[in-house]
Amino acid sequence: MNEEEIIDELMKIKDVGEKTAMSLKNLRFKGPSCFKGLTVDQILVMVKGKKSGLGRVSFEKIIKSVNVDRDHEYTIADDRYKAIKERSFKDMLKLRFFMNHDFKSEEIVSDISFDTRDRYLAICKNMKKIRDENKELKDIDPKRRKECRKLYADKFENDFRLSEFREKYKEDKSQSRKCEYCGISETQIKELIYKEGITTKRLINRGHTMEADRREPNDKYEFGNVAICCYWCNNAKSDEFSVDEFKPIGRVICAIWNMKLKSIHSANLIPTDATSDKFLDEITASAKKYFDLSISPPSKD
């Protein structure tokens, strides 16, 4: 985001005018989401007690308006739930359509056999066919798409209720939300963002809050199969790795986060047993399981 965009973002906070937004920007805040889930004490530590130039607006007021802007406390969880429901629907629609263009709307909710999955995976290897199929999928009758979406939403909400997701994701202001794979918390992410320990350009729309990942990527979204995790782990695990395969990667990401947290002098490191013998034994066991030690390293010339 450039300077103007940051000012615009900050002015979305109630009672924050241009001058206050400038002061907040100078204190390195980038938008309302930077204040979500934080207490005044945590903010004062981050800004080293500085609060000059805020005018009539206090950090107390900012936190209050950022957190009561919307009418209930599960707005982030609800947005995430809506997004995974839509993504899951689009995946299923694509799968059904690729298998049979004339599928009946009711079929959108029937289980997919391994045979169907295998045929779908075979199609996925043919890039030209995928492009052609995607073009045709765009032209699917909007009425039919709407009917399928409704049927699918009913099934999705029955398999994995919003109340269950809220229980897992916790309320907006929860301080306990952290990544199941690497262990970083949203508070630690905010501290890294604020002190410029994070550089991804995706921060505009991802990273600030935890995401929802399917532990086993080919199984459906249901309580036991959904993990709460950070953008970075979600991105790396993708739909490729199982939880077991990703475990050693998550631990290495954790160690690197802690290095970054140390570099910004954070007093709040991710609890880890990375220096214990047990950790080293487990990493060695993972290495033995996943790395083929018979492959020789590339030659130097």
Ligand SMILES: [Zn+2]
């Ligand atoms: Zn993570």
